[in-house]
Amino acid sequence: MILSRRNFLVGSAALAAGASVSVPLFLPKYHLVRRAKRSRVAILNVERYSQGIDQVLASGLRLFPIDVQDKTVVLKPNLVDYIPGNAINTHPILVLAAAESFRRMGAKCVIVAEGPGHQRDTELVLSQSGYRESLREEEIRFVDLNRDELVRTQLCASFMGMKSLWLPRTVLEADFLVSMPKIKAHHWAGVTLSMKNMLGVVPGSRYGWPKNILHWKGIQESILDVCATIPVHFVIADGIVAMEGNGPLNGTARTLGKIVLADDPVAADTTCARLMGFEPDRVVHIREGAKFLGNLSPVLIDQVGEIPQPPMTPFQVVPEFGHLYAL
Amino acid sequence: MSRRQLPSGGWAALRWSAQASLETTCLGALATGSEDSDARRRAQDFLLRVQNPNGSWPAFFGDDHDGVWVTSLAVIALRDVVRAIPARLRGTGWLLECVGRESNWLWKWKFRTVDRRVRFDPDKFGWPWIPDTVSWVVPTAFAILALSQLPCSCGSLEGIPIRIDHGIEMLIDRACPGGGWNSGNGVVYGSALAPHPDDTAVALLALGNRTQDPVVQASVEWLEHTAVALTAPWSLAWAILALAAHGRAIESLISSLFALPDLSRNDDTCTLALVCLAADHCRALAALGVNL
Numbered sequence: 001m002i003l004s005r006r007n008f009l010v011g012s013a014a015l016a017a018g019a020s021v022s023v024p025l026f027l028p029k030y031h032l033v034r035r036a037k038r039s040r041v042a043i044l045n046v047e048r049y050s051q052g053i054d055q056v057l058a059s060g061l062r063l064f065p066i067d068v069q070d071k072t073v074v075l076k077p078n079l080v081d082y083i084p085g086n087a088i089n090t091h092p093i094l095v096l097a098a099a100e101s102f103r104r105m106g107a108k109c110v111i112v113a114e115g116p117g118h119q120r121d122t123e124l125v126l127s128q129s130g131y132r133e134s135l136r137e138e139e140i141r142f143v144d145l146n147r148d149e150l151v152r153t154q155l156c157a158s159f160m161g162m163k164s165l166w167l168p169r170t171v172l173e174a175d176f177l178v179s180m181p182k183i184k185a186h187h188w189a190g191v192t193l194s195m196k197n198m199l200g201v202v203p204g205s206r207y208g209w210p211k212n213i214l215h216w217k218g219i220q221e222s223i224l225d226v227c228a229t230i231p232v233h234f235v236i237a238d239g240i241v242a243m244e245g246n247g248p249l250n251g252t253a254r255t256l257g258k259i260v261l262a263d264d265p266v267a268a269d270t271t272c273a274r275l276m277g278f279e280p281d282r283v284v285h286i287r288e289g290a291k292f293l294g295n296l297s298p299v300l301i302d303q304v305g306e307i308p309q310p311p312m313t314p315f316q317v318v319p320e321f322g323h324l325y326a327l
Numbered sequence: 328m329s330r331r332q333l334p335s336g337g338w339a340a341l342r343w344s345a346q347a348s349l350e351t352t353c354l355g356a357l358a359t360g361s362e363d364s365d366a367r368r369r370a371q372d373f374l375l376r377v378q379n380p381n382g383s384w385p386a387f388f389g390d391d392h393d394g395v396w397v398t399s400l401a402v403i404a405l406r407d408v409v410r411a412i413p414a415r416l417r418g419t420g421w422l423l424e425c426v427g428r429e430s431n432w433l434w435k436w437k438f439r440t441v442d443r444r445v446r447f448d449p450d451k452f453g454w455p456w457i458p459d460t461v462s463w464v465v466p467t468a469f470a471i472l473a474l475s476q477l478p479c480s481c482g483s484l485e486g487i488p489i490r491i492d493h494g495i496e497m498l499i500d501r502a503c504p505g506g507g508w509n510s511g512n513g514v515v516y517g518s519a520l521a522p523h524p525d526d527t528a529v530a531l532l533a534l535g536n537r538t539q540d541p542v543v544q545a546s547v548e549w550l551e552h553t554a555v556a557l558t559a560p561w562s563l564a565w566a567i568l569a570l571a572a573h574g575r576a577i578e579s580l581i582s583s584l585f586a587l588p589d590l591s592r593n594d595d596t597c598t599l600a601l602v603c604l605a606a607d608h609c610r611a612l613a614a615l616g617v618n619l
Contacts, residue, residue, distance in 0.1 A: 025548065083521050118510055121467070121525050123598070146341035147348070166390070187444070187516055193399035204384045205340060205348060208396065208456025208463060209510050216428070216460055250518040266601060317515055 005142050022062040028230050030157040030292040039264035039295040040064060043076040046240050047257050048291045052169050054097045057236070060261050061101050063304045066234065069106035071175035074113050075099060078182045078197045078238075081118040082128035082246055087253040090182045090238045092130045098180065098236050099140050115200050116211050117143030118249070122146060142326040145172045148206035157228035159288070160217035166206045174274070179265060180230045182242035183258075183272050185251055189219045190274065190283050193269040194262075195293075198226050205265055220284040227265060227285075227293055233267035236261055239275065244315035254315060266294025267301045277314025279323040328355055328603060329366050331596050334360055336373030337388060342594045347388040349372065354600035355612045358607075371408055374401050382417030397467035399432045401471035403615060406476055416484075419446050419477060421472050423486050427452040427462025427497075434461075446514035447501055453494040463511040464582045466500055468533035476616040498530050499542050506545030507553075508541035522546075524562040525551050528569035534567075535572050535617045545552055546574045554580055561598045563603035571608045572617045581605065 004085055011150035021315050031272045044060045050284030075098055077090035099110045108211060108288040112135060119125050122144040126132040135142050148168035155164060169179065181197035199222060212223035239258040245251040258275060266289045280296055281287045332338055336357045337347025353527045370603035378384055383394020384401040402418045405411035428434050429449040438449040453467030453601075462573045474487050503513045504509040507522025514520065527550050537543045547570070554566035563584050584590075584605060593599050604611035 073582055081523075082519075119562045120510075121523070121559050122597070124524070124557070124562050126560055144341070144595065147597065149339075149341075149344045149346045150390075166386075205350065206390070206395070206457075207458070208466070210512075212455070212460040212463070213457060248520055249520060250515070265437045 005070050011044060015022065019106060026078060026319045028291070029159050030224075030295065032156050032228070033292045034228070034231060034293055035266075035290075037295050038300055039267035040261065040302045040304060041262040041264075043107045043261065043306040043308060044259040044261065045257055045306065046204075046259050049091045049093045049240055050168070051093070052170040053093055053259075054100060056200040057259065058101045058104070060259065064234070064261065064263055068107065068176050071109045072173070073102045073107040073175035073176045073178065074109045074171060074298070075102075075110065075178045075180055076171070076191070076197065077114055079114040079122075079125055079129065079182075080117050080200075081116065082125050085251060085253075086249065086250055086251070087182065087184075087241045087243045089129045091123075091240065092107050092134045094236065094238050095129045095131070096134050096140070096238070098178065099138065102176075103177075106129070107176070109141075111122050111141050111143055111170060111174075113143040113148075113168070113201075115143050115148075115202070115204055116167070117200060117204070118264050119210050120146070120204065141321065143172050145171065146209075148203065150203055150206060153229060154254065155225045156230050157225045157292075160214075160219035161221075161226045162225070163218060165226070165229070165268065166203060167230065168201055168203055169290065171201045174231045175263070177231065178234045178236055179268075180236045182243065183237055183239035183256065183260075183276065184247035185276070185317045185321070186247045187243060187318045189223070189285070190317065190324050191269070191273055191278065193270055193272045194232060194237060194265040195223050195285055195289060198230060199223060199231065201230060202226065220288070223285040224288055224293075224327065227289060234261075234263055235265055237272055239267055242276070242315070244276075244317070246318060252316070256311075264294035264301075266290050266296055266303075270296045271299070271303075273324075274308040274310060274326075277310045277326060279326045282324045295314055328359055328594070328600060331599075332369065335373075335576055336369035337377075337594050338370070338600070340597050345547070346484065347377075348383050348597065349374075349386055349397040350379070350389075350400060351597040351600060353397060354405040354597060354604065356604035358600045359613065360607075365576040370415065371405060371411065374405060375411060375414055378414050378417070379525055382419075382421035384418065389502065393458060394421055394425075396454065396469065398425075399454070399466065399469035399528060402473040403469070403476065405614070413504060419474065419484060419487075422454070423484070423490060425454055425458060425470075427455050427467075428459060429461045439521040445512050447511075447558065451493060451497040451500040453497040462497055464498060465529050467497055468529045470494060471498075471533040472615055472617070497535065498534060499537075499540065502530075502542045502546060508544065508546065508550040517522060522549060524550060524557060528562075528565035531569040531591045532572055532612075532615060532617055538573060546576065551575055557583075558587065560584060560593065560602050561595070563587075564598070564601040567605040568608055568611060568615075572612055575610070
């Protein structure tokens, strides 16, 4: 076969065009790898919210080589809205216990920070959910991330196709950021755990209530981009009373009796998903996050204390997420 | 409020911040009393300086130039300022261009057929928080208030009445089943979501001339019942304004508002501005274009 000059040029152009379209599909969408060689997770058994949580949490934290001496610690609970009787928010007793523990560990300053995604009146959520009085009594500063100063921040991943987001200064300047999710099923994301909890830092004053741009760009993609950009140093997940079904607001309370601690958000969410009866690698943001943010494989996770066992009855989810169940 | 005003003329949302927030500045401009007050004039100058080239306003000083929902508030805050007329017209033009994404036929089709998890009628659309997203209650209510203030709808403004009508229909459609509004999701996966006092109040301000509508009546009842127990100044102040607009008694609510501890030391300047507006509710409602 003789290849004419014309055919060669046409073929080359076609090859170049094809490569320019397909190569980006195979390139990683993250710009840096935060995954540690090994991760550590601890499951603490706690039956109810009571003052005794202080002791349990303090001894749980001692299982990790945490150094917060003279650091600014930011605790990011999951505070979405308040509906009487619904287990929506991270319980304030757990947040206060965490603040007390980090203070005792030598933190320069402990701040609780959140930007509720549904409710514009953060003060109302704080007072109704029992936070306001407790924070005042313990003299813990709260920052409303929906109204904080904003800094344009280049994203360290490009899953949702945005180059930058305006993000709150308090979170960006934290020396040690602790994601404190409520373990819940979620009707858009499947689960809301330590990684999904980080969408709360996206400011409502810039992006609205709810932060609708993240829905349009893809929730799983948004979670990955935000977690790639804002490193989570530690996770304290509230699974004492969790939520199943139509979370994050209207699901059913489900007593799990666990607090999950981890030095890696992917490992934390992997463990929480197993405790809910799900296969972690079927949750898109956990599976993709395991490529660059943390560890999913049990071989790479040092499980301290209890081994995560799936529940006798898995958590209920909306029909779209039926594929999350372990076989 | 005067002490917290930044040298630029704007106000930051939080006391310790130096980043001027447009929502806070607009509420601050409305709250700082008479038209000839220095604080108000400086705030209006600031608003005129930071308008985006496309006619919109940013969320805060230094923001990108694509514009957000506070454009409505800026148009309201510059009302009666003669030198601001061109800026208000450009802002109005941007508001007329800005539509919820569900107004597009493709998304309308999607929400009618494939994606029916949130119950709403995509034919009834209003304004988004930021461009390229769907309509929500608060930005739609503020846009209705802003557009309703314009004295005429001629020339390039002829689209105003129909946009207002669509916006009002959208608000009625997005109400929660028992009355009141949250951000705009009344029913999700078959479950009714709870209304919020502040969102309800803002929607009711925009629906001030729909007092006979059963949704409005149920929402006023809900807000009146809920406001009694409110201890958060932001929601309580919005409730006072809305209930006053709908002719309900607000004296005891005003007493409750000013009995809240540490009100003037609230770190949230946006809330402080709103409290000032509630304290002077007759003037505030007039500024918002709501007729008592």
